[in-house]
Amino acid sequence: MTYIVYDFETTGRSARFDQIIQAGFVAYNNNFQILESLNMKSRINPDIVPSINALRVNRLRVSDSLNEKFSSYEMTLKILNFVSRFKNCFFFGFNSINFDEEFLRQTLWEHFTFPYITNSKGNKRGDLLNFVTMSHAFKDGSVNVEKNEIGKLTFRLESLAKANYFESKNAHDAIADVKITMQLFELLAKKNKDFLNLFIKNSRASNVEETINSQELFTLHSYMFSAHRIYLVKKLLKHPVYKNQIIGFDMKYDTDQLVELNEKDLSDIYSKKSFFRKIKINKQPNILHKSFALKKEPYSNFSHDEIELKCKQLNSTKFLENLKIILEKESMDRLDNQSQELKFEEETIYSQNLNYKDSVLMKDFHTEPWDRKWEFAEKFRDSRLKFFAAKHIFRNFPDQLPKKIFLHLHEKISERISSLDKLSFTTIPAAMEEADNLSLEFENDDVSRESKEQLTEYNIYINFLNDYYNQKNPIPIKFDSSLSKKLFG
Secondary structure: OOEEEEEEOOOOOOOOOOEEEEEEEEEEEOOEHHHHHHHEEEOOOOOOOOHHHHHHHHHHOOHHHHHOOOHHHHHHHHHHHHOOOOEEEEEEEHHHHHHHHHHHHHHHHHHHOOOOHHHHHOOOEHHHHHHHHHHHOOOOOOOOOOOOOOOOOOHHHHHHHHHOOOOOOOOOOHHHHHHHHHHHHHHHHHHHHHHHHHHHHHOOOHHHHHOOOOOEEEEEEEEEEEEEEEEEEEEEEEOOOOOOOEEEOOOOOHHHHHHHHOHHHHHHHHHHHOOEEEEEEOOOOOEEEEEHHHHHHHHHOHHHHHHHHHHHOOOOHHHHHHHHHHHHHHHHHHHHHHHHHOHHHOHOOOOOOOOHHHHHHHHHHHOOOHHHHHHOOOOOOOOOHHHHHHHHHHHHHHHHOHHHHHHHHHHHHHHHHOOOOOOOOHHHHHHHHHHHHHHHHHHHHHOHHHHHHHHHHHHHHHHHHHHHHOOOOOOOOOOHHHHHHHHHH
């Protein structure tokens, strides 16, 4: 097996609207030896409003980003080329499933490539954070974990590196974080062979489902709100709409009255979500043998007969049928709300499949020269693909777009990033507020000259974006070193 460990530094937290500005990938063999690595940065895109807090974490100036050699388009194709060279891989990072992988999927999808490369074609995906928290919860002394200033455990990568004596001089540098992640993985893999096997096994949804189906009760572990959460769970049913979800029942609750409720009353109980556990089997949940939970209170206080009776009651046909109806109604309502909420093409990665003809055409988009890419893009039937194609040209060679398309896209971007609404991504008004708040902090704190200069550049850039996207008759501008020189000298 080849391990591919990866990490991204980004302009913000929104996988749909922010971008990867540094990508670190390292391929390791079974002996934890480096086979190959990729470490690269990209220029900031003109339709992205970066968060100053994200730039501070990454210690990045806007001028540095504009001066980078590669565009995000070039970086994405290099990432694809790198990961495609390896077969039967185990992809993982630290907190990667909910963060880095969503960025990876989004950028691959927007660049007309297959987005699910980490969990298809023989590959598996995991998240080292799951391995770390599981090991800490059930294997004393397996990993050192620091406590923060209020006495809570902190599973931040930087803190774990310090606590376990790993070198971490360049924290929040993508390739440095990758190497720390691998050191942590190697430590746990050598100490906990049984948990390593479990970690890898749980990386496949089919394996998780098989494990759950093979035993009436199982242990579910997660780390939430600064505490280990350990549950003894009985499977109730597979979600009737979301095929990667299993609904379980937390066995610490009483079942006598619950199973006799009608659909309406059960629905009221379900909405509180205290009794039920949703297990996303494709997110590498920590699923273990029931014995782990049975050793913990309150489950250790129940007799075998009490647990057996609860299991029998939960098998009630009427109860399970009512629950199924509730789940179906909830899902339909959610899907309706989502379809109404989706305003932008970037948000539709999971909402609509591509037609076959477009999927064939996508492969050829990259082979076309930039002065012919728009002509080629007009062959797409899916309007989203035309939008992404226009955006790629807008980002890289905006003068190659027909004037009408350029102006339309400029206006569309302007409307999005100038919004006064509170959104999941950074807008120009939000960026200005963020910068103002930081300026006030700087007045009261002793901060470095570098931090002040970083903020100064940021303010200049945000004001430039504001001016540019408020122009009624804008001209195409390349966001590269020439712009950096113009803005910052």
